[in-house]
Amino acid sequence: MEKMKLQEGLIFVAIFFLAYTQQLVGGQPQPHEGCQTRCGNVTIEYPFGTSPRCYYAEDPSFKLTCNETEKLLFGNIPAINISHNGELRVRVPPSYSCYNSRGNSSGSLYHTIRLVNLSLSTKNRFTAVGCNTYAFLSTYGVANHSFGCMSMCDSPPEANGECSGKGCCESSVPRGSNFFGVQPYSFNNNTSVHSFNPCSYAFLVENGTFNFDALEDLKNLRNVTDFPVVLDWSIGKQTCEQVGNTSICGGNSTCFDSTRGVGYNCKCFEGFEGNPYLSYGCHDIDECTSSRHNCSDPNTCRNKVGGFYCKCQSGYHLDTNTMNCKRKDVGWTIILLGTIIGFLVILLVVSFIKQKMKHHKNTELRQKFFEQNGGGMLIQRLSGAGPANVDVKIFTEVGMKEATNGYDKSRILGQGGQGTVYKGILPDNSIVAIKKARLGDNSQVEQFINEVLVLSQINHRNVVKLLGCCLETEIPLLVYEYITSGTLFDHLHGSLFDSSLTWEHRLRIAIEVAGTLAYLHSSASIPIIHRDVKTANILLDENLTAKVADFGASRLIPMDKEQLTTMVQGTLGYLDPEYFNTGLLNEKSDVYSFGVVLMELLSGQTALCFERPQTSKHLVSYFASAMKENRLHEIIDGQVMTEENQREIHEAARVAVECTRVTGEERPRMKEVAAELEALRVKTTKFKRSDQYPETEEIENLLGVQILTTQGDTSSTGYDSINNVPILDIEAGR
């Protein structure tokens, strides 16, 4: 290595230290205007420059010169081009060492290049050419090291363009090398080799730019003036992280660490171009006008900041494989889906409309029923001249449905030929009995409404109170107070209750019922004939107080004979035979029925019993014959008869028989019956005063009802003496 002659043919890169203040634009050092931007065909860009204030002031190594022959020089090395990403291409001639035929040295050229703030790029290759050659590349710096390659051959190798060891060898260049000398040597002075390879060559060259030609290059490589060599440049000595936002990289650009390992470089963002070392150097690339787009139809190209897109017409979509606009493929799945959705929507709309119509229809229907059932008339009566204090509530159909839990089976209290009674719970938690009333044709509506009004005014302690009605249903509903303890029929004959009614109870019940009927016949504003008095229609509350139920309103019989005669109704066993035969109704029919009830109370036997002998199937005849034959004790309920009350029972039995006389004329009036029974009790009373039958005080409770005190008028009337007085057909609703 002593032979190294560095001084021979040395090219020094002259570095001048020039410190100029620079214009500050956007906080970054910038070149001033009027800097030389071209030298020959090479573009000069900041941070490089040819004059002060044009190159990066803090690093004089960015100074270039452009001499008269339009050659751009880096120091004294010609520069080819400069790239933003930190590469500077220069031209460097090869080193060589030649021998003549005698083995004497006939010429040589050695290069030493010293770089400051730049280094050799690893893109370069160190290459030696020759058949008797070895070459060194030495790097000096923080640490000195040398490396090289050797090539020996007797004859010219075959030319294949590759530098693969035959007449040519190459080696990579270590990163960051910044000071190097290149020198070729010969192993000996063998003249036979010199004949086809007079010289040994060594040079640096950018990878991929040198194709080895064995025949030419072994002879005449000296004729090649230079090879391109890549140098790495960077800003400063710090990494991007270290400089942070004080880097000189401009807007729309980013900093990256230099490949040389020292300093940083800048690059524009994707989709931008320009000089990233200037504050406003990077600008958006208009890909569409610079045809840097891949849209197959340029007309579809649309530029956007940092990129572009291909915009297809509506109805078309971009096929990313061909970048073609294609008509949208409306797949059958979409069609199917669309159809299904459409169908569902239509279904929904239709059902909605149906629902609406149904609702409307329901409302209409309700309204229709309401009118049909005399709702308008009722409201008119209630608000109009009629009694001011009438307490009839008009219930809605919805309210009724809710109260009965949708007319649930479990709510049925009683069911029979005459209708169904439901237990209802009103929103205020009060319990009521709701009965479906039967109404004939429209002509009866007025009377029906009258009847509802009259019944609702009966405020008698022994009458089941009518609370209101619902007219919105086809069959009007009547709402009554709810009585808890069942019917007298159940108590006397039913299995539900053991018949523990004592004589005192029975007598009181009889008095209560008789008094109530008397009141209805004579005292109420319009005489009311119950028409279906029977034990099943007498309810008992928890105190065993009698409550007469079913003041019809179920059907109203106008006072014309035709109707009356066709409408004979009642319950077998209780039915007045006279009424049954003639079809003419009067208050004595109720007297007859009451007589049967009294007989039931006395005997504990049902009104009709087919187990009794033929002649005494009917309780009335059974009772009458027993009375006649003086064997009453046989048929009186054993539970009832005691030593003390024998006389009373006989008296009561007598009254019962009188009540059931065949001709109505012979029967006593209800008021008389009530008085007689009351007298019975008064004689041997063991009851308290409060238990007694309230004679007339209840009448005063009838609010707004015109009380007919002229008893003679009503008491003696049948249907024919007072016109237009409705007589009620009372059905057994329970």
Ligand SMILES: *[C@@H]1O[C@H](CO)[C@@H](O)[C@H](O)[C@H]1NC(C)=O
């Ligand atoms: C620049 O000019 C030189 C001759 O002056 C030529 O050899 C070279 O190819 C040119 N380079 C470019 C990039 O045009």
Ligand SMILES: *[C@@H]1O[C@H](CO)[C@@H](O)[C@H](O)[C@H]1NC(C)=O
């Ligand atoms: C310009 O540079 C070339 C190449 O280095 C050199 O040969 C020439 O002499 C220079 N001219 C001037 C005027 O410096």
Ligand SMILES: *[C@@H]1O[C@H](CO)[C@@H](O)[C@H](O)[C@H]1NC(C)=O
């Ligand atoms: C610089 O020159 C090399 C070779 O002549 C060429 O491959 C490269 O594209 C050039 N770069 C620029 C930025 O002009």
Ligand SMILES: *[C@@H]1O[C@H](CO)[C@@H](O)[C@H](O)[C@H]1NC(C)=O
């Ligand atoms: C070349 O070789 C000849 C003899 O072979 C010798 O006389 C001469 O001095 C040599 N020249 C050099 C420059 O060494």
Ligand SMILES: *[C@@H]1O[C@H](CO)[C@@H](O)[C@H](O)[C@H]1NC(C)=O
């Ligand atoms: C590298 O070599 C040069 C020249 O031979 C010498 O001056 C320098 O001290 C060396 N550096 C190191 C680190 O050995």
Ligand SMILES: *[C@@H]1O[C@H](CO)[C@@H](O)[C@H](O)[C@H]1NC(C)=O
């Ligand atoms: C080849 O010749 C040169 C010049 O005469 C001489 O300096 C060198 O030592 C010779 N080399 C060998 C290997 O003989």
Ligand SMILES: *[C@@H]1O[C@H](CO)[C@@H](O)[C@H](O)[C@H]1NC(C)=O
């Ligand atoms: C020179 O090279 C030839 C061919 O390889 C060889 O035959 C000859 O012996 C060599 N001469 C010397 C002096 O080494």
Ligand SMILES: *[C@@H]1O[C@H](CO)[C@@H](O)[C@H](O)[C@H]1NC(C)=O
């Ligand atoms: C040199 O270039 C070749 C192809 O041109 C490539 O395969 C190889 O990896 C490159 N070597 C280096 C060190 O860049």
Ligand SMILES: *[C@@H]1O[C@H](CO)[C@@H](O)[C@H](O)[C@H]1NC(C)=O
């Ligand atoms: C270049 O090589 C040729 C042979 O191919 C030679 O004749 C010529 O002298 C050489 N020119 C230079 C300047 O070396």
Ligand SMILES: *[C@@H]1O[C@H](CO)[C@@H](O)[C@H](O)[C@H]1NC(C)=O
């Ligand atoms: C190298 O760069 C530093 C700043 O990065 C500068 O101070 C120094 O002057 C530069 N050296 C040369 C020789 O240009």
Ligand SMILES: *[C@@H]1O[C@H](CO)[C@@H](O)[C@H](O)[C@H]1NC(C)=O
């Ligand atoms: C750089 O960043 C620091 C904090 O991260 C901030 O205080 C300073 O203003 C920034 N400088 C510039 C020029 O943006």
Ligand SMILES: *[C@@H]1O[C@H](CO)[C@@H](O)[C@H](O)[C@H]1NC(C)=O
């Ligand atoms: C960055 O690019 C956007 C879009 O081209 C431009 O509006 C903005 O001015 C640029 N910013 C700078 C600092 O150049």
